[in-house]
Amino acid sequence: MIVIFEFSLNKESDKTLYLQLYKKLKNEIKNNIPADTKLPPIRKLAEKVGVNPATVVKAYNLLAEDNLIYKKVGSGSFVAPTQKVIRPETGENMLEHGQIKLSENINLASAAPSKELFPVEDFKYAINQVLERDQGEAFSYQKSQGFLPLRKSIQKYFMNNGINSSLKQIQVVSGAQQAIDILSKILLDFGEKIVVEDPTYFGALQAFNSRKADIITVKMQADGADLAELETHLKEKQIKFFFTMQNFQNPTGVNWSFEKQQQLLKLAEEYDFYIIEDDILSDLYYNESRVKTLKESDEKDRVIYIKSFSKVFMPGLRLAFIILPDKLLPELLEAKYATDISSGGLTQRAFDFYLREGLLDKHIDLQRKLFRKKYNLMTAEIKSELPAEIKVVYESKGGLYLWLKLPANVDAKELYQAAVSIGLVFSPGYLFSLNNIFSNYIRLSFAAVNEDEIRKGIKLFKKIYYEYLGKEIDQEYSPLL
């Protein structure tokens, strides 16, 4: 399809002709012309509107800069498909998930801990103590790298968890999402190649997309990403970093094996790339002993480590930490400054107080017990209630996520819509991938629900699943005794 334009330019105007032409074309393209329509050849259009071919070239160049048109070598210019940096459908869905009222739904989508578990009184005490002590200082601009005593207390926390880092390597940020965003700023130029696990965390994809990264995916396996697949890519392309969640990955729940961790570190050294380890869940192991972070084994300073407590503490505080290699420090500091100057003063100070009082460790221990119970309940309910064709893909004894595979003919997005209508929400799998291969997967989380809701939720899921398949569920009767 080719398009013919019917307009003329104003040669009396003091606006240059090519800008006039550019605006007219832009307007047409945005409003009237479908994607992949061919634009008139340069000479033809020049003749038609009575200008020099160079004028058309300039106008087309501006349109290409706007990503409104693209050129195919030897065949001319075409209207580009409407693109947004972030896939709108996905974005809006996830935002909706975040905003769901717990009271109205059974929420198996949210991975945010339920607010009843927050240590509000303890933290209120911390805030008041800090305000008494620091007064207005707590409300001043803070250092961009973060409140020094907090950096010291989190350094100690890391050490107790097997991670040694120098104080200057620790940066305070406003949550793990900000960590990902700031790291993208310093590491990614447009078109830079990176690798992510497939599927992976939705918000990370958004941040990488916003820097127009060239995102390569490698598939997840029961013991971590497929490293053979990774190496195939590494042999062909220089990548900037590999983004990974090593423990109880979002959304699969996968826990990397120690062997694969060692292999990954070796690959990073051999093929010269960074690893960004996003650790939000390593504290939630349900076997006896804690799991290993990649950072613990990182002797060559290849791992940029993000630590957030938002899944076990209070996400509304918006606090997280980055440990990063020395040579990235100045750039990171500048990027933090350009992002929001510094993180909030009061929350940094109160969290520091809370850490020093040893309250965080106690709180996490408690959370681990509660979550373990819910994990066991949910896996049991899935096994006893749901038909055998629905499978938990990986069982990792930790974290907040269960990744379920449904039969290939089930569209999880349609299932989701049916579920919403009866007050149940979960996360359809397609949200977590750039590839179109998870349409029959879903992620269930038990973070925001209590035991009753888990039982009810799985029953409701069964109901809509059978309805979707057009099957009826047997009515259950109990004998009157």
Add this chain to the structure above:
Amino acid sequence: MIVIFEFSLNKESDKTLYLQLYKKLKNEIKNNIPADTKLPPIRKLAEKVGVNPATVVKAYNLLAEDNLIYKKVGSGSFVAPTQKVIRPETGENMLEHGQIKLSENINLASAAPSKELFPVEDFKYAINQVLERDQGEAFSYQKSQGFLPLRKSIQKYFMNNGINSSLKQIQVVSGAQQAIDILSKILLDFGEKIVVEDPTYFGALQAFNSRKADIITVKMQADGADLAELETHLKEKQIKFFFTMQNFQNPTGVNWSFEKQQQLLKLAEEYDFYIIEDDILSDLYYNESRVKTLKESDEKDRVIYIKSFSKVFMPGLRLAFIILPDKLLPELLEAKYATDISSGGLTQRAFDFYLREGLLDKHIDLQRKLFRKKYNLMTAEIKSELPAEIKVVYESKGGLYLWLKLPANVDAKELYQAAVSIGLVFSPGYLFSLNNIFSNYIRLSFAAVNEDEIRKGIKLFKKIYYEYLGKEIDQEYSPLL
């Protein structure tokens, strides 16, 4: 100068030759080769290392993508000057400014209000009331658009200040810097053209640079930016937005005239661009009546309005607001999500409480009186103490900044270094511009100092100024009476 390489590739390796070559060249360029050195022609290098010319082309392309080399049409490839997205010297300087201890210096650099003026007790009361009321809810993830009651109370605040907006147009962010950063994300692709006032706010330049914008500058005049100069650019280039501070601009203190505001709005309509109005100081007018924001006159929804209270309230809270045109709302919400999910819950709620109690207006009235006094004192001290060749360029009766022009032969950066050594800091003018035309300008602020320090600071400035010129100051003796 041309460089000759002495290395060979491993043809037995399973890494592709062009990646091997790319890495070797990258390593050489980063460590050994000065900027603007010419690289060997493609054929020569191909012969030398025994590969296909296509292999060299691929390697050179990767280096160009990394911005390590640049091509001159017809003359080959050259080593690029070391570039950082953000000019490192500037960045580090500004960060130092933000971190200076008031107790050790007379700080005429910082525009942060001194912490003695913060209403700590009132805000502590607000925090405790909110925690009593909202409990764990205050520490949950918040909606990405912001806490609804806060959006309502700030809408009312805007209305009282002449700005009408719908509720859905209001977005809560973590400070004005984050507002600039997020707006850059949704509006700027690499190479997009924008216009800024010259000089302008340092942190804005950082954010725009981080998106690799093509930044055009127009000079400031006593009544606002030079709109004739702006229009010259508009006739030639399509710009995405004009970034401006309409009232008591940073660093010049300039207050736009109503006439120029109207002209600017007309230009935006005619040449189809947005205006980002960064309003951090309109509350600090020292004449009888308040000044006009551009947003008040914005009938066509051209103005994206950023409002922060960090200069009159408590900057460590990290809160600000954006009013933006309807059609940008979905993208903004997604960008906020990808940036840090949401702003902190407790601070949003406490600030809302504080607003509703009418405490902010009272606090700002008080601040205005205090700042007016300091403004008058500082301008008087400059006039009485400093030699006539040092001029306050614009006098606008408002804000926190005085922009001083020194004689052309004075290098303000050298003067700054001399000043630091005797415990005085201010902002050298070059920080606020991409052009090299403000080397003999400085910005003084009286935000963080008391009246005594203003007097002492100007005297110290006089001292180092005369020392810099190699002049002696008359020793002053007072008669013993």
